[in-house]
Amino acid sequence: MFETARYEIGRRLRETAFLSVAVSLYAAFIVWYYTVLEGVAIEEVFEELPPAMMEAFGIETLSTIEGFLGAQIYNFVWILGLGLYFAYVAGGSIATDIESDRMEILLSFPITRSQLLVERLASLLLPIVVVNVVVGCVVYLLAAAIGEQMNVTHLAATHALSIPYLFVCTAIGLVFSVAADRAAIAERGAVGVVFVLFLVESIVGGASEYEWIQYVSPTQYYDPTPLLIDGSYELIDTGILLVTFAGLVLLSQILFYRRDV
Structure with missing residues (x-):
């Protein structure tokens, strides 16, 4: 039991290590860059940006390490970068085996x-x-x-509450993976949907006449900058993300059960 999970986890160990190192190196660069900008009135430069762009990258304040990291790492790497990455990886998780006919062999085993x-x-x-x-x-x-000196509780909450958001992005990819016949279509479709949802919440949702549309995007329910700065968050947002994740997983189960492989 769970042989497939153990095998797949073993395959992803190198990928996980590489991803952790790559993001850590980027974080090191951003922290170093923060020290370089010390004394520079960087917020005056960003005040010239359109409000939609300020909203998209979570720019609240750049004078503190928390605000700077929130804009440069968490709103960019976590929400957009990792969201797209896990949607892409999940998009090929099932579709690759279906396309190569390997799925027929897998399902011939007692699973x-x-x-x-x-x-x-x-x-x-x-x-x-x-x-x-x-x-x-x-x-x-x-x-x-x-x-x-960063607040440990705020930093831990920022990372912990990002997990349900990334779960949703992964589940979006999983739905595409069981619905598409080709891995490339599933991967591109998942990436496209996550990116469009990011734009919907950060740009389109900023317009008053379309404000309602932002609630369909998972990015609406995870905002890392306030978490880093003062630890403010709504627990109901995490609940919405977890329910959405469960719903998408259930949908992928139904689609996979019904499709002919």
């Missing part, structure tokens, strides 16, 4: 479609948790190294 899907999903959730733990520790240590 149900439901179990196979859940175990594949479990292996995809491993990198999400590991990246959050590793980079969270790295960011705290880097900030301390330059003499900035």
Whole structure:
């Protein structure tokens, strides 16, 4: 039991390590860049940007390490970068085997479609948790190294509450993976949907006449900058993300059960 999950997790160990190191290095660059900009009136430059762009990248204040990291790392890498990455990876998780006819062999073993899907999903959730733990520790240590004392609780909450958001992005990819016949279509479709949802919340949702549309985007329910600065968040938003994740997983189960492989 869980042989598929163990095998897939083993395959993703190198990918997880590479991702953790890559994001940690980017975080190190941003922290170093923050020290370079010390004394520069950078907020005056960003005041010239359109409000929609300020909203899209979570720019509230750049004079503190929390506000700077929120804009440069968490709203850019976490919400957009990692969201697209996990949607893409999940998009190929099932579709690749269907396209190569390997799925027929897998399903000839004593394993149900439901179990196979859940175990594949479990292996995809491993990198999400590991990246959050590793980079969270790295960011705290880097900030301390330059003499900035970040609130541990706020930083931990920022990473912990990003997990349901990334779960949703992964589940979007999973739905495409079981619905598409080709891996490339599933991967591009998942990436496209996550990117469009990001634009919907950050740009289109800013217009008063279309304000309602922002609530269909998962980015509406995870805002890292206020979390980093003062630890403010709405627990109901996390609940909405978890319910959405469960609903998308259930939808992928139904689609996978009904399709002919």
